[in-house]
Amino acid sequence: MSELSSRQQTILGLVVKLYIATAQPVGSRTLLENHLDLQVSSATIRNEMAALEDLGYLTHPHTSAGRMPTDKGYRYFVERLLGDIELSAAERNTIRHQFHQARLEMSQWMRLAAAVLTRSLRGAALITAPRMDKPRLRQLSLLSTQAQRALMVVVFQGGNVLNRSLTLSEPTSPELLIQLANKRNFAFENLDADAIRRKISDFTDFEREIVQHLLSLMSSDADANPQQIFHDGLSEVLQEPEFERSSEANALVSALEQPSFLTDVLDAPIGTVQVVIGGEGRWQELSACSLVFAKYGVEGFATGALGVLGPTRMPYARAIGTVRYVADLMSDMVSDLYIHE
Amino acid sequence: MSELSSRQQTILGLVVKLYIATAQPVGSRTLLENHLDLQVSSATIRNEMAALEDLGYLTHPHTSAGRMPTDKGYRYFVERLLGDIELSAAERNTIRHQFHQARLEMSQWMRLAAAVLTRSLRGAALITAPRMDKPRLRQLSLLSTQAQRALMVVVFQGGNVLNRSLTLSEPTSPELLIQLANKRNFAFENLDADAIRRKISDFTDFEREIVQHLLSLMSSDADANPQQIFHDGLSEVLQEPEFERSSEANALVSALEQPSFLTDVLDAPIGTVQVVIGGEGRWQELSACSLVFAKYGVEGFATGALGVLGPTRMPYARAIGTVRYVADLMSDMVSDLYIHE
DNA sequence: CGCTAGCACTCCGATAGCACGACTGCCAGA
DNA sequence: TCTGGCAGTCGTGCTATCGGAGTGCTAGCG
Numbered sequence: 001m002s003e004l005s006s007r008q009q010t011i012l013g014l015v016v017k018l019y020i021a022t023a024q025p026v027g028s029r030t031l032l033e034n035h036l037d038l039q040v041s042s043a044t045i046r047n048e049m050a051a052l053e054d055l056g057y058l059t060h061p062h063t064s065a066g067r068m069p070t071d072k073g074y075r076y077f078v079e080r081l082l083g084d085i086e087l088s089a090a091e092r093n094t095i096r097h098q099f100h101q102a103r104l105e106m107s108q109w110m111r112l113a114a115a116v117l118t119r120s121l122r123g124a125a126l127i128t129a130p131r132m133d134k135p136r137l138r139q140l141s142l143l144s145t146q147a148q149r150a151l152m153v154v155v156f157q158g159g160n161v162l163n164r165s166l167t168l169s170e171p172t173s174p175e176l177l178i179q180l181a182n183k184r185n186f187a188f189e190n191l192d193a194d195a196i197r198r199k200i201s202d203f204t205d206f207e208r209e210i211v212q213h214l215l216s217l218m219s220s221d222a223d224a225n226p227q228q229i230f231h232d233g234l235s236e237v238l239q240e241p242e243f244e245r246s247s248e249a250n251a252l253v254s255a256l257e258q259p260s261f262l263t264d265v266l267d268a269p270i271g272t273v274q275v276v277i278g279g280e281g282r283w284q285e286l287s288a289c290s291l292v293f294a295k296y297g298v299e300g301f302a303t304g305a306l307g308v309l310g311p312t313r314m315p316y317a318r319a320i321g322t323v324r325y326v327a328d329l330m331s332d333m334v335s336d337l338y339i340h341e
Numbered sequence: 342m343s344e345l346s347s348r349q350q351t352i353l354g355l356v357v358k359l360y361i362a363t364a365q366p367v368g369s370r371t372l373l374e375n376h377l378d379l380q381v382s383s384a385t386i387r388n389e390m391a392a393l394e395d396l397g398y399l400t401h402p403h404t405s406a407g408r409m410p411t412d413k414g415y416r417y418f419v420e421r422l423l424g425d426i427e428l429s430a431a432e433r434n435t436i437r438h439q440f441h442q443a444r445l446e447m448s449q450w451m452r453l454a455a456a457v458l459t460r461s462l463r464g465a466a467l468i469t470a471p472r473m474d475k476p477r478l479r480q481l482s483l484l485s486t487q488a489q490r491a492l493m494v495v496v497f498q499g500g501n502v503l504n505r506s507l508t509l510s511e512p513t514s515p516e517l518l519i520q521l522a523n524k525r526n527f528a529f530e531n532l533d534a535d536a537i538r539r540k541i542s543d544f545t546d547f548e549r550e551i552v553q554h555l556l557s558l559m560s561s562d563a564d565a566n567p568q569q570i571f572h573d574g575l576s577e578v579l580q581e582p583e584f585e586r587s588s589e590a591n592a593l594v595s596a597l598e599q600p601s602f603l604t605d606v607l608d609a610p611i612g613t614v615q616v617v618i619g620g621e622g623r624w625q626e627l628s629a630c631s632l633v634f635a636k637y638g639v640e641g642f643a644t645g646a647l648g649v650l651g652p653t654r655m656p657y658a659r660a661i662g663t664v665r666y667v668a669d670l671m672s673d674m675v676s677d678l679y680i681h682e
Numbered sequence: 683c684g685c686t687a688g689c690a691c692t693c694c695g696a697t698a699g700c701a702c703g704a705c706t707g708c709c710a711g712a
Numbered sequence: 713t714c715t716g717g718c719a720g721t722c723g724t725g726c727t728a729t730c731g732g733a734g735t736g737c738t739a740g741c742g
């Protein structure tokens with residue numbers, strides 16, 4: 001990314017901001033009218049704009065239209081021109097306050113996080129539940145439901161609860177199931193899947209059958225335990241002018257409905273906010289969108305992702321600030337709730 | 342609803358069918374071309390169409406356009422003109438087969454039901470989890486997580502599992518919690534919320550605190566336990582021509598995002614398939630849509646709803662047949678899984 | 683050498699006019 | 713009671729036109 005003169009940076013920044021605000025291509029004259037403090041003429045701006053276009057930061061929808069940023073232009077803007085992106089103390093307070101009022105429950109917090117992002121950014125909020133990295137067993141229950149059927153309830157260290165109903169290969173008495181659960185409960189307490197797998201040779205065939213189910217439940221295998229992506233605010237995004245044409249809107253909705261899609265996209269180191277602009281070449285469906293997201297949770301323990309999806313013409317500063325703050329809050333939640341002292 | 346002559350019924354039926362197939366207003370000549378067996382002239386058809394319009398079953402978008410059905414026309418069609426709406430044996434088999442391959446789990450079945458509806462009807466599928474009418478307790482666990490925090494895991498008769506983390510009013514030892522859970526476990530086994538509430542006077546303050554949480558978890562109160570509505574196939578619907586204009590699409594998406602909205606709509610006696618056409622006057626947002634849905638489950642025990650949302654121009658016969666069949670399958674699932682012998 | 687003023691040029695979008703085709707409504711006659 | 717035919721209505725697609733917004737270029741100024 002070659003260096004831009006200071007004046008080019010200013011102009012690029014102004015074009016991006018104005019375009020974000022108005023959704024209209026901005027011309028040299030319009031730019032001047034909105035920023036009277038620019039001490040140059042419109043002709044100069046035209047020259048600089050042409051230069052920025054040659055460098056790939058701006059485009060033209062057609063000859064006699066104003067300029068609008070390219071994805072590269074947005075990227076430069078986000079990485080180099082974005083100043084202070086901390087939320088104000090007042091905004092932080094409002095958000096924090098809402099979280100403190102909610103019940104101590106992950107699903108509540110997720111719903112709330114989505115609502116906060118949606119409301120403050122007018123975009124679609126996405127959030128995945130935190131997934132445990134190496135879940136360790138806390139308690140295993142087996143309850144008989146029918147002769148060859150049982151319900152397995154597993155509580156993990158940290159308070160995650162999963163359950164699954166099993167079909168058994170042979171009829172089994174309720175007592176036997178309880179007995180088995182109690183036995184394994186002590187033996188497996190605090191172990192992760194690998195440790196349990198190492199013990200598997202000690203078991204009878206029947207025990208092994210049960211333990212296989214347990215292991216499948218504990219694996220973070222996407223097939224066995226599909227990850228729910230909670231989303232909210234889709235209708236907000238669809239109101240943006242770029243989704244007037246139904247084909248654009250459709251691409252977005254389809255993308256969101258593909259369950260695998262977002263888990264592919266939402267991968268980031270924890271603590272940083274990632275920005276994917278216009279699908280960044282890799283995701284055709286997102287060509288009109290940007291995604292601002294962050295991983296939250298405690299690395300190596302339990303992590304999830306949350307973010308906001310909007311048109312490329314998105315208020316990046318606010319988005320980055322808000323996503324970061326909400327992710328921090330959610331991380332606190334995870335470490336508070338899951339890592340009990 | 343006044344009586345129509347047999348010829349008027351035929352014509353209304355043909356208009357509805359043709360309009361559903363083509364999404365174009367159908368004129369008298371077009372109707373004849375598609376149904377050469379009609380032994381009348383186009384002029385006669387025009388007369389009958391005019392009569393049907395006077396009676397409110399058809400409209401005109403403008404003077405020189407063909408006719409299209411009104412909501413009243415659709416309703417007449419659905420209630421009086423729809424013949425055999427059983428699925429063919431082959432279709433039933435295909436669907437049943439898919440269900441038998443799935444794991445024995447409600448969430449899996451819901452996902453599958455949604456997928457089946459979406460694929461066979463090209464509409465958005467909606468489905469709520471079965472909610473127990475009077476849940477009876479099977480097992481209660483209390484696990485200590487922090488000094489003043491505990492995790493409550495409740496298994497209901499039938500194998501539903503819910504959990505919630507609690508904040509306690511005073512520090513409590515893990516042992517005490519386990520002890521309490523065990524004690525209540527026996528006392529509450531197989532009781533419903535009312536029966537438990539009747540016993541509440543026997544308890545110490547601390548026990549009462551816990552039991553309050555238990556009761557809130559057992560109540561089907563919408564605030565305490567918001568009902569998830571799973572949906573799929575939204576993008577299919579948005580491809581229909583009536584959602585070209587983004588405002589229509591938006592109304593639909595907003596409606597789906599309002600959590601309370603669908604629980605209001607989806608209320609029906611079990612066993613029958615309900616059809617809501619064009620929002621039926623009550624739901625503004627659905628004015629371009631129809632909703633074909635049914636309640637499933639076992640009345641008085643656990644029930645949910647499932648259905649399909651599409652444009653009013655929807656293939657009602659297929660929709661009603663498919664929704665009914667899938668609802669039946671889901672009911673079997675509920676009685677099989679929840680009411681263990 | 684950089685900046686500016688001015689001008690020619692391009693292109694979009696809105697508007698109007700026109701011909702075409704689809705359909706209705708109606709009337710007279712079988 | 714039905715039908716054939718005809719006049720009338722209205723949307724659609726095509727074309728032409730016009731104004732406006734904005735660019736690119738060039739000559740001239742500091």
